[in-house]
Amino acid sequence: MSFVRTQEKLKILADAAKYDVSCSSSGSKRNNANKGLGDATGMGICHSYTEDGRCVSLLKILLTNYCIFDCAYCVTRKSNDIKRAAFQVQEVVDLTINFYRRNYIEGLFLSSGIFKSADYTMERLVSIAKKLRLEENFNGYIHLKSIPGASDELMKEAGLYADRLSVNIEIPTKEGLAVLAPEKRREDFIKPMAKVKNEIIQYKSEMKIIKSTPKFAPAGQSTQMIIGASGESDQQIMWTSNYFYKKFNLKRVYYSGYIPISYDSRLPQIGTDVPMLRENRLYQTDWLMRFYGFEVEEILNNENQNLDLDVDPKLGWALRNLDQFPVNVNKADKRMLARVPGLGMKSVYKIIEARRFRMLNWEHIQRLGVALNRAKYFLECGTREYERRDLTAIQLKSLILQNSNSKYRTALGPQLNLFG
Structure with a gap:
């Protein structure tokens, strides 16, 4: 493969991946100079945590930023005038292995725009993970983004090769999704989540009997929702989080403040993007629910539908x-x-x-x-x-x-x- 061409793709598809916060970015922008050792930029490398709590650096990219959907809030929407690129399966495998050998990364975070169909895209994501595990004997951390609407068979295969799976529900409510992404259905987000949950339960059950049972998504699954694009209250957002935690045994729900990327009459106008403080308050509420024994209705109710930004x-x-x-x-x-x-x-x-x-x-x-x-x-x-x-x-x-x-x-x- 051409190094210059691959480098150009990497620049485009690493930048496009930065909007997915379900894998926390390091936030460093320290560039290599004077032939120094290493390079940390604002995109491409991110940090995540393994099942045993270790912090690892991951190559964070999209397989492609081509997409058949035209979601109002998404930078890769098909009507958006941006530079497009797509990796070949082997290119991602080679990049991951080469970066790993140079000690730049310890794993891979791979997402993608949806091209042709959900199964067509998911099949390629799985192929990359499969090649890394079986052909390259790669034992580093792999986080795959599940494609909404992907078949149960592909989701099962994905869990055998990935450490964590996640599918972004994108908008907190079904009504908001219908307005901003009318081509998508909430059911298509739920289906892969349900499959992963059931497979994890089955894996844990079989492990009690057969210790050699192949691991299935040992780091569990997570999701992400965009905050501030569709007008939901904090109460609605946390009710949605609570539902997914309890219904699908999620490890994490991530909250991504809406960033204006292009004009659309259905979206808040530029200048009304969600304050970082609101994101922080939602994460604090999430923490109280998961570790401090609080119920949603104790913190947010009909009298207090939004969090106080002045105090935690x-x-x-x-x-x-x-x-x-x-x-x-x-x-x-x-x-x-x-x-x-x-x-x-x-x-x-x-x-x-x-x-x-x-x-x-x-x-x-x-x-x-x-x-x-x-x-x-x-x-x-x-x-x-x-x-x-x-x-x-x-x-x-x-x-x-x-x-x-x-x-x-x-x-x-x-x-x-x-x-x-």
Whole structure:
């Protein structure tokens, strides 16, 4: 294959892959200079995590940015005037192996536009993974994006060669998808998810009996949805996430803020793209649901359909439920301690372990590494009065924000004086 031609394809198809956040990018833009060692750019290489928690660098590319669909929000939509390219199956195999041998990467993240049909595209993605595993004896990490509408047979084969599979549901609601991508059906996203879920369950069941059972997608499956393109509230978004977590046992749901890429009357206009802070609040809510025991309706309901951008969702919940505080640090159970703003799960476990040996006071809590700048308003110990001093929710929020801003200004110090 021509090196110059392949390099041109790599530039186009690595850049097109950057919009898929279900494999977190390193974000580095440090270019090689003066014949140095290595090269880190804003595209092409990303970081992900294996089943055992290791962080690995992946080659992140599309097989092609040709697509038969014209989704309003997508940079590869068929009506978009962009430079197109497509890799051959063997080109992706060779790139992966050559990059791996040079220690640039430890694996591959491969997605694609849909050309000809779902099965035609998925078959080529599977062929790449299969060649890497069987012909090149490649044991690095492989993440394949499932193509909506792909057959069960191809999804089963994909799971035998990939570590993780994911299919992007793209838009949080069926109604939003119908407006922005009328050629697609929600059912086509659900079908491969259901197949992967059932195969993983079967694999785990067979493993209990036959230890040599071939692995099936050992890192599970994930999905991604675009936020802000179709007007859904945070409540609708998190209900959708909750459904997919519980229905399909997903490892992760990723939230990608809508980025205006071209004019379309169905989309928000340029200048109204989703703030990064909203993405952050959604991820925080997602974390509370998965690891802190919160239900969606506790954080988001008909009275509070969108997250407060001023404070994190746990603090927002606490301010709306002051009747449940203060929490006694020596008596509260794990569930309630985990709901105290400022207490992470590591701190919760430290408190539970430490109080087995003695009654804890504020000094003990600090020695455990608990950040009390927030927690002190929602906790009580036997050696000091409760810090909230009967403040209302509005007053308490204002005080916490004021203290946070004050700490920010103190950390910056003299630099702030440069700007008056």
